[in-house]
Amino acid sequence: MDGEFLLSWAASELRRELGPYSRPFEIFGQGSRVNGTHLGHDSDIDLVLMLTEPGHGWERFRDDVLTVLGESHIVRMGRRCLNVDDPDSLFAEMVDILVATEHRWYPVPGSPHYEQGVFFRDQQGRPIVNFPKQHRLHGDVKDLRTGGRFKQAVRAVKRARRWAEAEHLLEEGTAPSYLVECLLFNVPDPVYLSAPGPAHREAVAWLSRHHREDPESFAALPCQNGINRLFGPGPDQWEPGAAARIIDVLHQI
Structure with a gap:
C-alpha cells in the first residue's frame, strides 16, 4: 500500500475511534512517510491529532483522548x-499519534495573518511548538x-546514518531523521543541481565546509519549517557541535 493510502486509512480509523468526541479537531500526517523521505514500507505512520478549539x-x-480511546484500547502517553x-x-504496530493543540504564530504583531503550528508537551512536561505543515510544504x-x-539525498544520508550506527561510528538516536532532513534542506539548491555525482555527497561536503568556515552562520540555521531554529536549548533543538560531528562522520563514509 502506498503512503497516501496508508495515511488516509489511518486517519479514517482514528476519526472513527474518536466518534463520540464532540470537540473540533483535525487529523493530518507528518514525518518521513508523508514527507517522502522514508526508507522502507515498514516505516511508521505519524499522525497529528490537533484540537482546533481555542x-x-x-x-x-x-486526557479526553486517552479516555475516549481507552474505552476500546489500552493506551498511554x-x-x-x-x-x-x-x-x-x-x-x-504502525501508527504513532501526536496529540496536540493548535498554535498560532503571528509574524507581524497585530496582523490577522498567522502560521498554524502545533503545541504539545513531552514526557518531562516541556512545551514544544512545531510547524509540520510548513515543514512538508517547504520540503516538497x-x-x-x-x-x-x-x-533523494535525504534518503541516501539516512541510509548512510543507519550504516554508521551499525558500525558504531554514530551512537544510535543521535542523528534523528528530522535533524538530517533539516540540515540537508539548508544546503543551497545549486549544490544539488550542479553535483556531478551522487547529490548527497556534495550536500554533506557543503555542510562540512560550512560548519568549519562559518560556525556562527551554521549555528543560526533554521528548521525546514522556516520558523523554528534548528539549534538551541529547547527539547526539540540540537547543539551545533554535536551536529557538526555527525556531519563529519557522514562526510568520511
Missing part, C-alpha cells in the same frame, strides 16, 4: 506520542526546485 488546554485534550498497546490493533517545493535530488 481555550481548551493541551492537558485537558490529552509515550515520550511524545500516544501509544496503543493492544497487540491486535494495527495502531499498535525544494524537491521540485532540485529535480527530486533533495529528497
Whole structure:
C-alpha cells in the first residue's frame, strides 16, 4: 500500500475511534512517510491529532483522548506520542499519534495573518511548538526546485546514518531523521543541481565546509519549517557541535 493510502486509512480509523468526541479537531500526517523521505514500507505512520478549539488546554485534550480511546484500547502517553498497546490493533504496530493543540504564530504583531503550528508537551512536561505543515510544504517545493535530488539525498544520508550506527561510528538516536532532513534542506539548491555525482555527497561536503568556515552562520540555521531554529536549548533543538560531528562522520563514509 502506498503512503497516501496508508495515511488516509489511518486517519479514517482514528476519526472513527474518536466518534463520540464532540470537540473540533483535525487529523493530518507528518514525518518521513508523508514527507517522502522514508526508507522502507515498514516505516511508521505519524499522525497529528490537533484540537482546533481555542481555550481548551493541551492537558485537558490529552486526557479526553486517552479516555475516549481507552474505552476500546489500552493506551498511554509515550515520550511524545500516544501509544496503543493492544497487540491486535494495527495502531499498535504502525501508527504513532501526536496529540496536540493548535498554535498560532503571528509574524507581524497585530496582523490577522498567522502560521498554524502545533503545541504539545513531552514526557518531562516541556512545551514544544512545531510547524509540520510548513515543514512538508517547504520540503516538497525544494524537491521540485532540485529535480527530486533533495529528497533523494535525504534518503541516501539516512541510509548512510543507519550504516554508521551499525558500525558504531554514530551512537544510535543521535542523528534523528528530522535533524538530517533539516540540515540537508539548508544546503543551497545549486549544490544539488550542479553535483556531478551522487547529490548527497556534495550536500554533506557543503555542510562540512560550512560548519568549519562559518560556525556562527551554521549555528543560526533554521528548521525546514522556516520558523523554528534548528539549534538551541529547547527539547526539540540540537547543539551545533554535536551536529557538526555527525556531519563529519557522514562526510568520511
